[in-house]
Amino acid sequence: MPVMNETNRSLFELDLLRALVRVADCGSFTTAASRLHSTQSTVSQKIRRLEMLAGHRLLERGHRDVQPTDAGHILLGYARRMLGLNDELLQALAGATVATTLRLGVPEDFVNPRTTRMLAAFSRRHPRVRLEISSGLSRDLAHAFDHGELDLALVKQRRNSRPAVYCWPEPMHWIDSAHEPCVQQETLPLVTFPPRGLYRDEMIHAIEASGGRWRITFTSSSLSGIQGAVADGIGISLLPRRAVLAGHQVIDGQRGLPVIDSYEIGILYRDNADDGVRALALELKRQVDDEAR
Template sequence: MVDSILKANRAYFDLDLLRALVMVADCGSFTAAAARLHSTQSTISQKLRRLEELAGHRLLDRGVRDVRPTDIGETVLGYARRMLSLNEQLGEVLSGSGAATVIRLGVPEDFAAGRTTRVLAEFSRLHTRVKLEVSSGLSRALAEGYERGELDLILVKQRRGSREAVACWPEPMCWVDSASSPAYALEPVPLVAFPPRGMYREDMIDAIEGLGRRWRISFTSSSLGGIQSAVCDGLGISLLPARAVSSGHVVLGADSGLPTIDGIELALLHRPSADPEAKALAALLIEMLAQDGAPG
């Protein structure tokens, strides 16, 4: 009799429901979680409602812009992660193979080679069961992908203090012209820029207009290499990170009248709930960036 009562009152938590909770908490939204789980938003919502019924508590605070776990939700999340991890470990033992942890890293194009790849290679040698998926692109696109839950760890350029980050570093900027075919004296001033909504574009336009000069966009590219080459070949001036200045450029100093742009920073972001391996990779990237503040 007692045994039957205990069985009737005992909640059995389906791993599928716990996985939905973890994904929503990590992504911060039902839409992103549904995409990650190859499901629909309504299905994820139903799973969360069922889990809350089983738990007898509200597990998530559903805000206007994001979804956050409640205090009891944080407790359930801790158990959910351990249960899912144990389930994966059991599967690995029974199958005789180890499933790799996947870390999806996003970096700007100018950080997709050089010292960054050497750090990633070092990390892979130390963490043989981790699979790295590295994407490069414009910082705005990387940040949007991170917010949608498509990336786990990102290094982006942003307005100083615009996002809370694990670590930040100032990004010194330089106005550059061609060393062989300077264009700054031309009217209107030709500008080599990233596409609309790209970093630095608005700064360039505001600065030129602030000098009372006319301007035109002479060349647009989403590639840093394309921007660098266009300036070298005399297509116009541009605003670039100091570490992106090449021998084919000349830096326009204070005598040009152009203002100093000092409101840009590099920011490294990951979620507090990130896997230990993702945090270990972040620590290596922080060490790399701290050495001189502007690696490439």
């Protein structure tokens, strides 16, 4: 049986892995370099070195942001775990009491003062659990969960698209500006999330099914960007009930816009989840229960 020489093994240095994680989280080499107190060229060199070691392209550089490739997503999952273990080792040697890291993903519209207070209280009650919280689009959170980058995820999804430990219907509303409405324009202006984002295709299909015409006037991956654009009169949108603000008006039924009831909220964790994950999932469940009433 051949024996692999120690010098022939690819060693994934933590410094290279940290650069990959930071670029993926920031979506930008420039921002990542700033966070790492380094230069963009140095960070780029580290990513190239890591790609050589991995034998795969790890990042796709687009016009506006940087996205992990399939191989990048796989490596990211391991990189986060390796960096987490390194931090735990340092804390253990320093006499710290942190025993486990719990990686949680939540959609942006659930990140509010009530949620952050709940998470802070959970941390105080569970001092041996260190929370790592990510916020983003549900499709990205579900992808991260599937690739082992999250232990627990709260996601919005189409009904019955995947099993969830806990599940609730997600009431939706068509909304327009309360002060500068657009719904009577001949061609409906739409404010949407990016392609493949939730609600975008649903909006387009519903308008076309009613015989209407549409055009996209504003695209943003940020919920606050969508909310602000609608309130200011740039276009109409489709959002969950919880995301409707005082500057909006509900326009369900106008111009043939139908009721949309095809979405749900789900909490995901694995069958082998530890007690910390299950305890935090129950906290999230109580909060969603309260908001759903």
